[in-house]
Amino acid sequence: MIGVGKIKQYSNVLDKPLSKGKQEVSLSAFAFLFSELVQYNQTQVDNIAELERRLEDAGYAVGARVLELLCHRDKGNRRETRLLGILSFVHSTVWKVLFGKVADSLEKGTEHEDEYMISEKELLVNKFISIPKDMGTFNCGAFVAGIVRGVLDSAGFPAVVTAHFVPMEGQQRPRTTILIKFAEEVLQREARLG
Amino acid sequence: MTTTACFIIVSRNDIPIYEAEVGSSAKREDAAQLHQFVLHAALDVVQDLAWTTSVMFLKAIDRFNDLVVSVYVTAGHTRFMLLHDSRNDDGIKSFFQEVHELYIKILLNPLYLPGSRITSSHFDTKVRAIARKYL
Numbered sequence: 619m620i621g622v623g624k625i626k627q628y629s630n631v632l633d634k635p636l637s638k639g640k641q642e643v644s645l646s647a648f649a650f651l652f653s654e655l656v657q658y659n660q661t662q663v664d665n666i667a668e669l670e671r672r673l674e675d676a677g678y679a680v681g682a683r684v685l686e687l688l689c690h691r692d693k694g695n696r697r698e699t700r701l702l703g704i705l706s707f708v709h710s711t712v713w714k715v716l717f718g719k720v721a722d723s724l725e726k727g728t729e730h731e732d733e734y735m736i737s738e739k740e741l742l743v744n745k746f747i748s749i750p751k752d753m754g755t756f757n758c759g760a761f762v763a764g765i766v767r768g769v770l771d772s773a774g775f776p777a778v779v780t781a782h783f784v785p786m787e788g789q790q791r792p793r794t795t796i797l798i799k800f801a802e803e804v805l806q807r808e809a810r811l812g
Numbered sequence: 813m814t815t816t817a818c819f820i821i822v823s824r825n826d827i828p829i830y831e832a833e834v835g836s837s838a839k840r841e842d843a844a845q846l847h848q849f850v851l852h853a854a855l856d857v858v859q860d861l862a863w864t865t866s867v868m869f870l871k872a873i874d875r876f877n878d879l880v881v882s883v884y885v886t887a888g889h890t891r892f893m894l895l896h897d898s899r900n901d902d903g904i905k906s907f908f909q910e911v912h913e914l915y916i917k918i919l920l921n922p923l924y925l926p927g928s929r930i931t932s933s934h935f936d937t938k939v940r941a942i943a944r945k946y947l
Contacts, residue, residue, distance in 0.1 A: 630934050632917050682888060682926050686916055689887030695868045695909070697887050703866075772824065772888040772926075774863075811863065 639691055639715065649746045656747070656758060666756045674764035674779075681768015684712060697773070701800070701808050704773050708766055709736055716765070717742045732800040736766070737784070741794040757781045759794050766796055776801040816879070817896040817947055818847035819939070821915070823927040824889040826855060830930045834943035835896070850874075851893045854881040858891055868912075869905050884908035888926070890915065896947065907946040914938055 659672045688711055689697065698704040709724040713736075727733030741759050749756055759781030767779040777800045783792040817835035822828050833844060854874040861870055862885045874881040876895075882904050884892040892908050892915075918930055 631921070632914055632932070632934050632938055634917075636913060636916065679922065679926075683919055686886060686888045686919055690912065690916055695912070696866045697862075697868060697885065699863050699866050774824075774889050807863065 636687075636691070639687075645742075648742075652743055652758075652761070653747070655761075666753060670756060670760040673758065673760040674767065677761040677764020677766075678768040678771070681765040681770075682772045683768075684716070684765065685769045685772045688712065688715060700811070701775065701804065704770065704775055705734055705798075708769055712765075712769060727797075730799070732802075732805055734798045734800075736796040736798070738794050738796075739789075740791060741781075744794060755783070757783060757794070759796065763796055766798065770798070770800075775804045777804070815896065815898050815947060816843070816847075817894060817898075817943065818844070818851065819895075819911075819943065820848065820851050820893045821911075821930070822851075822855065822891045822893060825927055827927060829890075829928065830935075830939075832936065832939055832943075834940060834947060836944075847879075847895050850876045850879065851881060851895055854883070854893065855891070858883050858885065858893070862889065862891075869908060871901060882908075884912065886912060886915070888919075898947065900947070903946040907942055910942045910946070911939055914942075 655676065656669075656673070659669055663669050663672065688707075689695065692711055692715075693707075698707050705724060708721075710720045713719065713721040721736045722739055723735075723737045725735045725737070727735060741762060743761055744758050747758050749758075763779040763781040767777060770777045770779070777798050779796060779798050782795050782797060784795050785792040815835045816837050817833070819832050819834050820828050821830040828848075831848065833847070857873050858870070861873060861883075868884055868886060870883045870885065872880045872882050879895055879897050880899075882894045882896065882901075884905075886892070892911060894904060894907070896904070914935060918924055918932065918935060919926060
């Protein structure tokens with residue numbers, strides 16, 4: 619009978635092997651899905667802060683899973699215990715897997731000890747989105763901020779993560795910066811570990 | 813040879829999300845509670861030890877009479893704890909690695925809330941099969 623090939627039919631997802639992660643998804647499909655996500659949440663809330671929080675929560679769920687999956691797949695089952703380690707993990711490995719390239723830059727904040735910034739010239743999720751004037755400082759990068767928060771929180775580095783537009787001279791579209799502010803206990807533990 | 817072994821998965825928030833007696837000896841009611849108590853007490857040791865090393869498999873970290881507690885910490889700080897009486901380190905390491913893969917597959921389910929109990933009976937069957945294979 620045509621079609622009955624040698625492909626094994628798995629009855630349960632637990633029996634299927636984990637994918638190698640070489641799969642690619644079409645950009646337009648993702649952009650369409652993301653725009654629907656934003657529009658759906660817009661109908662459910664009445665203010666900007668709530669909308670940002672919902673996008674962040676959606677990203678948080680992704681972040682928690684991405685951390686476990688990538689540590690198992692790409693890092694050969696080694697955990698990150700230091701601050702700089704987890705930051706460079708987010709900056710390179712996570713970004714590479716999610717967006718196909720490493721983040722543009724990772725900087726340490728100058729005013730406060732506990733602030734770090736990951737910058738991106740054009741965030742993938744914002745590529746096809748323009749914010750109307752009356753929405754003020756709303757940034758759909760809140761979804762990516764949620765992903766970063768999910769990764770950091772699950773790894774044991776609780777932080778407040780937000781996304782901001784930073785206007786650059788000479789460029790039409792502003793740069794997006796993900797601002798990470800670590801909790802007090804993270805810095806104490808870092809100091810203790812030396 | 814009968815072995816006693818109690819396997820518990822503890823989430824990041826110190827809530828057990830899965831437990832199973834995987835030893836080949838018959839299960840006794842009082843023994844099960846004692847095993848869980850010992851594993852609970854070992855959590856403190858794990859917490860300190862987890863931050864000193866980046867390796868996931870921490871070998872024997874605590875003892876109780878002739879029973880040994882071995883622990884495997886994942887990237888998301890979910891702890892796989894095994895209370896056993898054998899000394900088979902390699903077998904235990906392979907056991908943890910296979911269960912880790914199963915756990916990741918459960919976690920990837922978008923409808924699974926991380927930190928909630930794992931109720932899948934298929935997961936239970938597979939864990940016991942892996943235990944029979946390696947322990």
